[in-house]
Amino acid sequence: MRWTCASWTRCLRWPTWTAWPSERRPAVQYVIRRLGHAVVVIFGAVSLMFVILRLVPGDPAIVYAGPSATPEQIDVVRGELGLDQPLYVQYVSFLGDLVRGDLGESLRLGGSAVSAVADRLPATGLLALSAMGLAVLLSFPLGIAAARRARTAVDYSISTFSLLGQSLPNFWLGLVAILVFSRALGLTPSSGWGTWQHLILPAIVLSLPLLGVLVRLVRAGLIEVMGEPYILTARSKGLTGRVILYRHAMKNMLIPVITVAGLQLGQLLSGTVIVEVVFAWPGVGRLLIDAISNRDFAVVQAVVMLAAFTFVMLNLIVDLLYGYLDPRVRLEAK
Numbered sequence: 001m002r003w004t005c006a007s008w009t010r011c012l013r014w015p016t017w018t019a020w021p022s023e024r025r026p027a028v029q030y031v032i033r034r035l036g037h038a039v040v041v042i043f044g045a046v047s048l049m050f051v052i053l054r055l056v057p058g059d060p061a062i063v064y065a066g067p068s069a070t071p072e073q074i075d076v077v078r079g080e081l082g083l084d085q086p087l088y089v090q091y092v093s094f095l096g097d098l099v100r101g102d103l104g105e106s107l108r109l110g111g112s113a114v115s116a117v118a119d120r121l122p123a124t125g126l127l128a129l130s131a132m133g134l135a136v137l138l139s140f141p142l143g144i145a146a147a148r149r150a151r152t153a154v155d156y157s158i159s160t161f162s163l164l165g166q167s168l169p170n171f172w173l174g175l176v177a178i179l180v181f182s183r184a185l186g187l188t189p190s191s192g193w194g195t196w197q198h199l200i201l202p203a204i205v206l207s208l209p210l211l212g213v214l215v216r217l218v219r220a221g222l223i224e225v226m227g228e229p230y231i232l233t234a235r236s237k238g239l240t241g242r243v244i245l246y247r248h249a250m251k252n253m254l255i256p257v258i259t260v261a262g263l264q265l266g267q268l269l270s271g272t273v274i275v276e277v278v279f280a281w282p283g284v285g286r287l288l289i290d291a292i293s294n295r296d297f298a299v300v301q302a303v304v305m306l307a308a309f310t311f312v313m314l315n316l317i318v319d320l321l322y323g324y325l326d327p328r329v330r331l332e333a334k
Contacts, residue, residue, distance in 0.1 A: 031320060038316045045308035050094050053297060054087070063295045064107055103305065104298030108290070113298035117284060117306055123193060124272055124283035130199055131206035131268060136261075139211055143218025144245070150223060158215060165212030170271050173205045174278035191280035202279045210261070210268050217260055221253040228252075255322065262318030266311045 061078035062069070069077070078084050082093055097103065103113045146158040181201060182190035189198050225231065226249055234244045273285030280286070284303055291299035 034316055034319045038312050041312050042309060045312070046095070046098065046305070047091075049301065049304050049308070050091055053301060054090075056297075058295065059083075060295075060297050063297070098305070103302045106291075106299050107296045108294045109296075109299070113296075113302040116287065116299055117302045120282060120284045120287045121306075123281060124269075124276070124285060126199070127202055127206060127275070127281060127283060128269055128272055130203040132210065132265065134203055135207040135210040135214055135268075138207075139214030139218055142211075143215045144222060146215065146219040147222035147226070150219075155219075159219070162212035162215040165208035168208070170205055170209070170274045171278055173208060174201070174275060177201045177205055178278075193281055198279075198281075202275050202281055205278075206268065206271055206275045209271065210264050213264050214257065214261055217257045218253065221256055222249060225249045225253045259318060259322050262314055262321070265314050269307070269310060 059074070059078075061074050061081060061083055064081065065074045065077040075084075082090055085093070101114060105111065106113045106116050109116050142158050142162075146155045149155050178190045178201065181187045188200050189195075190201075192198055222245075226244075231244060231248060234248055272283060273288060275281065276283045276285040277289055284306065287299060288303045290296075291303065
């Protein structure tokens with residue numbers, strides 16, 4: 001084998017900015033800018049969480065020491081936790097622990113707060129992904145059916161269903177679902193987890209708000225796209241409605257749908273807190289409620305950090321995907 005460049009060091013050298021092709025530079029600039037924004041937002045969320053936890057009424061040292069602890073014992077615990085240090089020293093120490101992945105020990109569970117959240121994360125991930133998949137799978141056929149039969153009984157029925165899904169609160173839907181499908185009909189379990197039957201009601205209830213948003217977006221986007229000149233040109237060429245829909249209209253309709261859907265995923269994850277409590281689902285949301293009730297600050301801190309990181313990453317993925325689907329976004333951000 002023969003080297004194609006002058007030396008092996010030149011082959012391994014990282015390409016300079018001028019080495020990027022001119023047509024790719026806007027895309028690279030767009031990615032770098034979005035990554036920078038994500039880092040700034042995460043740092044701001046971490047700093048805000050530090051301030052809020054310090055402003056919460058009550059002394060964490062008293063909680064950790066126990067109700068029967070003497071003032072001397074409380075002072076010892078306060079020193080162990082670093083609460084007797086100036087605020088800026090606590091902040092620097094907090095950032096250092098965060099980089100090392102050490103967010104403290106759980107008071108109630110008696111172990112690492114990060115481990116406590118990690119143990120509950122698979123249950124929440126399963127619930128969220130199931131709800132998201134259900135919403136996406138149902139939104140396109142319902143939205144397409146409403147758009148192709150606009151201003152008919154089918155359209156009005158689907159639109160009413162989507163509005164109800166957005167308007168009714170999760171806790172009310174969850175309680176009604178338990179009363180009807182678990183208590184009255186006996187079709188599904190009312191709480192807990194362990195089998196796929198336990199996932200049915202929580203996933204359906206959690207998916208309804210996102211399903212309502214996506215159905216309305218698909219309907220409105222498809223109606224708008226079908227009136228564009230290139231669609232009229234495709235019809236004049238004799239293309240069938242199915243070909244026009246799936247080959248020409250869907251791609252352009254997906255851009256706003258993906259953008260709003262990505263932003264709605266944050267609300268879906270926040271909805272898991274209520275759904276997990278209603279259905280006794282052993283996820284991160286229920287862990288957060290228990291931690292707040294028991295003043296377990298380390299677990300609260302770990303859950304808030306996970307939520308902030310997840311929201312920022314979801315928005316970053318949506319931004320990058322939006323820029324990939326619509327090159328005009330990259331050029332405008334230049």
